[in-house]
Amino acid sequence: MLGIGIEELPLVFALQGVALYAVLAGADFGAGIWQLLAGRGERARRIREHAHHSMAPVWEANHVWLIFVLVVVWTGYPQAFASMASTLAIALTAAGLGIILRGVAYALRSATSGPAEVRAVDVLTAAGSLLAPFALAAAAGGIASQRVPVGNAAGDLWSSWLNPTSLMAGLLALLSSAYLAAVYLAADARREGDEEMVEVFRSRALVTGALAGVAAIAGAFVVRSDARWIFDRLVDTPAVLSVCVSLLAGAATMALVARRSLGAARISAAVAVAAVVGGWALAQNPLLLPGLTVDQAAAPDNVMVLLVIAILAGGLILFPSLALLFRLLLRGDFSAEPAVARDPRQAGPTGGLTAALTATRLAGACFVVGGAFLVIGNSAWPHAIGVVLLAAFIVLGLSALAGEDARE
Amino acid sequence: MFDPVTQEYLDQARQMQALSFVVHIPLVCFGIAFPAMVLRAEWLWLRTGDEIYRVLAMRWTKVMVALFACGVVTGTILSFEMGLLWPGFMGTFGAVFGLGFALEGFSFFVEAIFIGIYVYGWNRMSPRAHFLCGFPIVLAGMTGSLFVLAVNAWMNDPGGFELVDGKVTNIDPLAALFGNSHLGFELVHMYLAGFMVTGFLIAGAYAVGRLRGRWGRYERIALTIPLTVAALAAPVQVLVGDWAAREVAKTQPVKLAAMEGVGHDERGAPLHLGGWYQDGEVKYGIAIPKGLSLLAFHDPNAEVEGLDRVPEADQPPVNVVRISFQIMVSIGTFLAALSAWYLFTRVRRKRAPNGRWFYRLLVLAGPASVVALIAGWVTTEVGRQPWVVYGVMRTEEAVTAAEGIPVGYATMAAFYACLIVAIAWILRRLARAPMATDAEPEPINKPVEAS
Numbered sequence: 001m002l003g004i005g006i007e008e009l010p011l012v013f014a015l016q017g018v019a020l021y022a023v024l025a026g027a028d029f030g031a032g033i034w035q036l037l038a039g040r041g042e043r044a045r046r047i048r049e050h051a052h053h054s055m056a057p058v059w060e061a062n063h064v065w066l067i068f069v070l071v072v073v074w075t076g077y078p079q080a081f082a083s084m085a086s087t088l089a090i091a092l093t094a095a096g097l098g099i100i101l102r103g104v105a106y107a108l109r110s111a112t113s114g115p116a117e118v119r120a121v122d123v124l125t126a127a128g129s130l131l132a133p134f135a136l137a138a139a140a141g142g143i144a145s146q147r148v149p150v151g152n153a154a155g156d157l158w159s160s161w162l163n164p165t166s167l168m169a170g171l172l173a174l175l176s177s178a179y180l181a182a183v184y185l186a187a188d189a190r191r192e193g194d195e196e197m198v199e200v201f202r203s204r205a206l207v208t209g210a211l212a213g214v215a216a217i218a219g220a221f222v223v224r225s226d227a228r229w230i231f232d233r234l235v236d237t238p239a240v241l242s243v244c245v246s247l248l249a250g251a252a253t254m255a256l257v258a259r260r261s262l263g264a265a266r267i268s269a270a271v272a273v274a275a276v277v278g279g280w281a282l283a284q285n286p287l288l289l290p291g292l293t294v295d296q297a298a299a300p301d302n303v304m305v306l307l308v309i310a311i312l313a314g315g316l317i318l319f320p321s322l323a324l325l326f327r328l329l330l331r332g333d334f335s336a337e338p339a340v341a342r343d344p345r346q347a348g349p350t351g352g353l354t355a356a357l358t359a360t361r362l363a364g365a366c367f368v369v370g371g372a373f374l375v376i377g378n379s380a381w382p383h384a385i386g387v388v389l390l391a392a393f394i395v396l397g398l399s400a401l402a403g404e405d406a407r408e
Numbered sequence: 409m410f411d412p413v414t415q416e417y418l419d420q421a422r423q424m425q426a427l428s429f430v431v432h433i434p435l436v437c438f439g440i441a442f443p444a445m446v447l448r449a450e451w452l453w454l455r456t457g458d459e460i461y462r463v464l465a466m467r468w469t470k471v472m473v474a475l476f477a478c479g480v481v482t483g484t485i486l487s488f489e490m491g492l493l494w495p496g497f498m499g500t501f502g503a504v505f506g507l508g509f510a511l512e513g514f515s516f517f518v519e520a521i522f523i524g525i526y527v528y529g530w531n532r533m534s535p536r537a538h539f540l541c542g543f544p545i546v547l548a549g550m551t552g553s554l555f556v557l558a559v560n561a562w563m564n565d566p567g568g569f570e571l572v573d574g575k576v577t578n579i580d581p582l583a584a585l586f587g588n589s590h591l592g593f594e595l596v597h598m599y600l601a602g603f604m605v606t607g608f609l610i611a612g613a614y615a616v617g618r619l620r621g622r623w624g625r626y627e628r629i630a631l632t633i634p635l636t637v638a639a640l641a642a643p644v645q646v647l648v649g650d651w652a653a654r655e656v657a658k659t660q661p662v663k664l665a666a667m668e669g670v671g672h673d674e675r676g677a678p679l680h681l682g683g684w685y686q687d688g689e690v691k692y693g694i695a696i697p698k699g700l701s702l703l704a705f706h707d708p709n710a711e712v713e714g715l716d717r718v719p720e721a722d723q724p725p726v727n728v729v730r731i732s733f734q735i736m737v738s739i740g741t742f743l744a745a746l747s748a749w750y751l752f753t754r755v756r757r758k759r760a761p762n763g764r765w766f767y768r769l770l771v772l773a774g775p776a777s778v779v780a781l782i783a784g785w786v787t788t789e790v791g792r793q794p795w796v797v798y799g800v801m802r803t804e805e806a807v808t809a810a811e812g813i814p815v816g817y818a819t820m821a822a823f824y825a826c827l828i829v830a831i832a833w834i835l836r837r838l839a840r841a842p843m844a845t846d847a848e849p850e851p852i853n854k855p856v857e858a859s
Contacts, residue, residue, distance in 0.1 A: 056528070060525060064480070066829065075502055107834055386651075387596055
């Protein structure tokens with residue numbers, strides 16, 4: 001049914017990146033939306049605080065998925081990337097500004113003091129959290145509704161992302177982000193044993209889940225009249241299977257949240273959002289842009305092979321690292337009481353004077369010889385030797401000057 | 409390749425891109441070098457058990473993560489702008505160099521993940537495990553620089569592909585990225601710059617404190633760690649700079665001619681300090697006979713190619729490149745001299761310099777190193793003009809056809825201005841935070857010594 005060749009493989013990885021970004025960054029943006037809607041007063045403060053603490057350790061890692069998607073697409077499908085980026089310039093700029101707001105707000109929060117400042121910073125977070133998912137989804141809607149032609153800014157800068165399909169996509173992105181965040185924040189609150197927050201976010205999850213469902217149905221009618229081509233393909237096999245998975249997972253999440261099975265709801269909510277991305281991809285296949293198939297857009301095979309190798313090798317490092325981060329977070333290690341007991345070894349006599357003297361001399365020798373290799377050498381090898389010796393100079397220098405902190 | 413386009417606002421597009429880099433690169437320096445310095449403080453704590461190092465490492469961690477967050481967003485904006493502003497470049501050559509960014513993306517990812525673990529793991533992991541979690545950050549900073557500079561090096565010395573009737577074929581991404589002659593010196597030059605900028609800025613901040621009388625054991629340690637690193641890097645940077653200039657002389661003679669203001673081919677070319685390039689020569693500068701030939705080719709009578717080897721349309725704006733280069737070299741020399749002063753005193757007198765002038769100059773060294781960083785970037789990137797891919801694709805062929813660049817530029821500039829204000833505010837706040845760290849109020853072992 002779906003022959004995935006080397007031309008498609010990087011795109012499949014990129015779409016997985018899109019799905020992960022939609023879920024993980026979606027939850028992050030959703031948390032920002034809940035901060036905005038928290039209102040005033042003590043309970044509102046606790047809502048904002050919970051949303052912040054839950055997301056803070058992971059938001060940077062969550063956001064890097066977007067960069068992953070960008071670099072894979074521009075390497076594997078350069079013409080398509082250039083066409084999308086240039087036509088959707090305004091939408092992407094808006095998304096970029098939203099991401100700036102989100103990141104700066106995060107950095108600012110570490111330096112705030114007092115509730116007024118925290119509140120001001122949370123407003124920034126919220127502004128970014130509304131702007132970025134809306135603009136990115138609107139851009140995706142422009143691609144889905146065939147409004148991004150091949151070429152340098154060949155499409156309309158405005159109607160490519162401000163059109164019925166894009167607006168529905170943007171709205172749906174905001175609702176699903178809020179929904180995901182509510183499910184995740186409720187589950188996090190359960191882990192921390194904060195039953196008040198569990199209930200706060202549980203009811204929010206139920207409301208936004210219902211709203212997202214209504215918006216999805218309304219959206220289907222909008223897309224049907226606005227972009228008939230993609231609609232017909234969405235309701236046809238194979239895409240319709242993925243759409244059904246999304247609907248079922250969404251409904252299952254509602255049931256799980258209602259029954260307070262929040263851990264399972266976390267997973268089914270993610271599946272519901274990821275399946276939308278999958279359905280879109282299956283509906284568009286094999287067209288990437290109007291008149292440009294994935295195969296036509298793909299870079300030469302040898303580039304694709306290298307790209308896939310890079311992605312797989314990167315994944316080997318990435319996923320264990322991510323697993324470590326999320327395990328520490330979900331197991332609650334990050335919110336546990338600090339481990340006070342520790343036994344740092346008492347300082348022995350830190351390196352004798354003679355050792356320091358030797359290191360100093362060695363460092364000096366490395367500097368002179370390495371410098372000579374670098375300056376006199378005229379090809380790669382002497383330069384490499386020079387660089388290694390100069391690196392040794394810095395390392396030896398550090399160890400020679402490590403003995404207590406420069407007394408006066 | 410896309411059809412040629414006309415873009416009225418090419419210069420604004422370039423300025424917008426430049427602005428993004430000017431904001432991003434100093435943050436990158438902190439991403440490269442600051443984790444290593446935080447780890448050094450933590451290591452000293454593990455080795456000695458002295459709480460003062462732990463307090464220092466924890467306070468620095470907060471600064472590190474705030475700056476990293478800002479670097480994440482400015483880096484994301486940059487990757488957007490690659491496509492927003494330069495679709496001709498991305499669409500034509502994405503397959504050639506894109507792999508470099510894909511690899512860099514993973515480095516960035518690993519850095520972000522372990523920064524998350526490191527920051528939130530303070531007090532929540534065993535000290536040794538926590539210390540080890542810092543290493544991937546440093547390593548990823550190193551590999552990230554490698555991959556990004558591989559792309560830049562390729563833009564300056566493009567290879568690994570063929571152009572047949574305007575179509576890019578026979579692409580060999582590995583040869584393009586890692587087989588070019590610029591990667592070696594660009595990487596070492598930038599990596600050292602990262603340590604110099606970070607080191608001098610942090611040491612400079614504590615030097616301000618010292619001049620105002622805030623000087624105890626804590627401050628002394630906090631000044632010594634970054635200063636020692638920067639002071640060891642600065643003299644090496646002078647040697648690496650010489651290497652870089654000679655490579656540029658070989659592969660980009662027009663850029664070298666612009667850096668030095670050489671209008672016509674010249675044997676035994678003099679080196680000009682200061683002055684202004686006009687009508688094919690440097691006016692009002694101080695000439696050092698045969699200096700340029702000696703420096704660029706290590707031969708006092710070597711021939712230096714002049715700008716007039718290529719038509720005027722293929723020449724970079726000479727004064728911008730030349731003055732930036734002179735600024736970078738003079739500041740680099742100043743920093744190396746200051747470092748030599750410091751290292752000499754440390755080695756011979758077994759102490760840090762204690763004159764007020766040393767600390768005044770150290771305060772200056774921080775911002776000066778940032779200026780040198782930016783000036784160096786301008787030298788290499790404006791010196792590459794009018795080419796985006798040296799000798800292959802002109803910047804005007806790369807630019808977007810979209811309208812509204814001035815609006816985007818103004819919006820971005822306003823956001824960046826706010827970002828810079830925000831960073832300044834964050835740093836001031838964190839510097840003023842009470843010494844006891846968040847988790848447990850530690851009695852800080854801080855006998856304030858009169859200096």
